[in-house]
Amino acid sequence: MTQIELRGVQKFFGAVQVIKDLNLTIADNEFIVLLGQSGCGKTTTLRAIAGLETIDEGDILIDGEPVQHLKAAHRDIAMVFQSFSLYPHMSVYENIAFPLRATRKSKAEIDGEVRSVAKVLQIGNLLDKKPSALSGGDMQRVAIGRALVRRPKAMLMDEPIGALDAKLREEMRAEIKRLHVKQGSTTIYVTHDQIEAMSLADRIVIMHEGVLQQVGSPSDVYTRPANLFVAQFVGSPVMNVANAAVAMNGSGARVTVDGAAEGFRFPAELVGQLDAAKAQQGRLALGIRPEGVLVSKAAADGYLPVEAHIIEPLGSYDIVDLKVGGQMLRARTRSGFVGKPGDQVFARLDPAQAHFFDTASGNSLGVRL
Ligand SMILES: Nc1ncnc2c1ncn2[C@@H]1O[C@H](COP(=O)(O)OP(=O)(O)O)[C@@H](O)[C@H]1O
Numbered sequence: 621m622t623q624i625e626l627r628g629v630q631k632f633f634g635a636v637q638v639i640k641d642l643n644l645t646i647a648d649n650e651f652i653v654l655l656g657q658s659g660c661g662k663t664t665t666l667r668a669i670a671g672l673e674t675i676d677e678g679d680i681l682i683d684g685e686p687v688q689h690l691k692a693a694h695r696d697i698a699m700v701f702q703s704f705s706l707y708p709h710m711s712v713y714e715n716i717a718f719p720l721r722a723t724r725k726s727k728a729e730i731d732g733e734v735r736s737v738a739k740v741l742q743i744g745n746l747l748d749k750k751p752s753a754l755s756g757g758d759m760q761r762v763a764i765g766r767a768l769v770r771r772p773k774a775m776l777m778d779e780p781i782g783a784l785d786a787k788l789r790e791e792m793r794a795e796i797k798r799l800h801v802k803q804g805s806t807t808i809y810v811t812h813d814q815i816e817a818m819s820l821a822d823r824i825v826i827m828h829e830g831v832l833q834q835v836g837s838p839s840d841v842y843t844r845p846a847n848l849f850v851a852q853f854v855g856s857p858v859m860n861v862a863n864a865a866v867a868m869n870g871s872g873a874r875v876t877v878d879g880a881a882e883g884f885r886f887p888a889e890l891v892g893q894l895d896a897a898k899a900q901q902g903r904l905a906l907g908i909r910p911e912g913v914l915v916s917k918a919a920a921d922g923y924l925p926v927e928a929h930i931i932e933p934l935g936s937y938d939i940v941d942l943k944v945g946g947q948m949l950r951a952r953t954r955s956g957f958v959g960k961p962g963d964q965v966f967a968r969l970d971p972a973q974a975h976f977f978d979t980a981s982g983n984s985l986g987v988r989l
């Protein structure tokens with residue numbers, strides 16, 4: 621049982637504040653991913669939890685007990701870094717056994733635990749090797765094994781697979797997930813890679829410039845981004861965002877992207893929901909992911925004529941830039957669906973996949989259609 625809680629955590633380096641009033645509760649056994657651009661404060665947050673960095677204000681609690689005055693060694697938390705810090709002169713076996721040597725465990729107990737961890741990580745056949753003889757992926761498995769072997773209260777991982785090549789990263793990602801399911805421990809995993817975050821996390825914590833932006837399940841942050849930063853940070857290709865005007869038109873609403881002659885048809889509730897959210901015309905942005913831009917080759921009810929620009933074939937689908945007014949909206953289509961740049965096609969927006977933001981605050985207006 622390990623619950624970790626951050627309450628009002630503030631951290632300065634000199635005059636620069638790198639963690640700004642961070643509040644977060646991590647449940648027992650939860651896999652949390654801290655996601656954000658380089659420099660947003662992820663490593664500092666992790667080091668503060670581990671006890672490798674002091675904090676200037678706030679509390680860090682483990683199972684309800686404040687620990688910010690405790691040294692790292694007394695917090696019983698293991699950390700795995702991007703650069704594998706194995707002892708080069710020791711065998712894989714000794715590297716994994718090392719944290720247990722300082723305990724009162726017998727040789728036989730240590731042997732059992734090393735072999736059991738090695739088995740889970742599928743490195744049982746490497747125990748006699750020296751780190752220099754291992755591949756990058758195996759080195760990182762050993763580093764994870766060494767962290768796991770003492771059954772810490774929590775595992776903290778700082779971009780643990782960031783240095784590996786793409787194929788190996790994918791493999792290790794699946795392995796880390798499998799390990800978590802099997803072994804179960806409260807885990808905080810840091811990455812700047814949103815795909816890694818989506819695939820691993822129970823909940824993702826998105827940070828920007830030291831400020832927590834949103835906490836939620838992968839599907840929450842994808843389908844209900846709290847603000848423009850999250851909307852454009854999560855998801856690939858990125859969400860289309862365009863300034864837009866909304867007006868009633870007959871029995872429905874119209875959403876007109878800046879510079880466009882015609883608007884897209886939306887359900888009338890949109891206007892009511894925007895009013896309820898105190899949205900202001902003139903500072904409204906429409907957000908829609910490429911899969912929410914629907915394309916037809918023939919004119920159809922509710923579709924507007926648009927011109928195709930760049931077409932990016934991505935194998936299983938294409939991303940097509942469509943010129944709408946002064947803006948480009950990127951649509952996801954079946955591969956080869958739009959013939960060539962310059963073709964006229966027709967587009968509509970799926971209201972259920974549309975987001976509306978206040979451009980002044982960047983916050984979502986919470987529209988759900
Ligand atoms: N020891 C330090 N002294 C001064 N500034 C630091 C130190 N460590 C990190 N920083 C600064 O704090 C900010 C957050 O860094 P970090 O937590 O490493 O970000 P991330 O892990 O998200 O890339 C960055 O601007 C970084 O330059």
Ligand SMILES: [Mg+2]
Nearest residue numbers: 659662663664
């Ligand atoms: Mg970092």
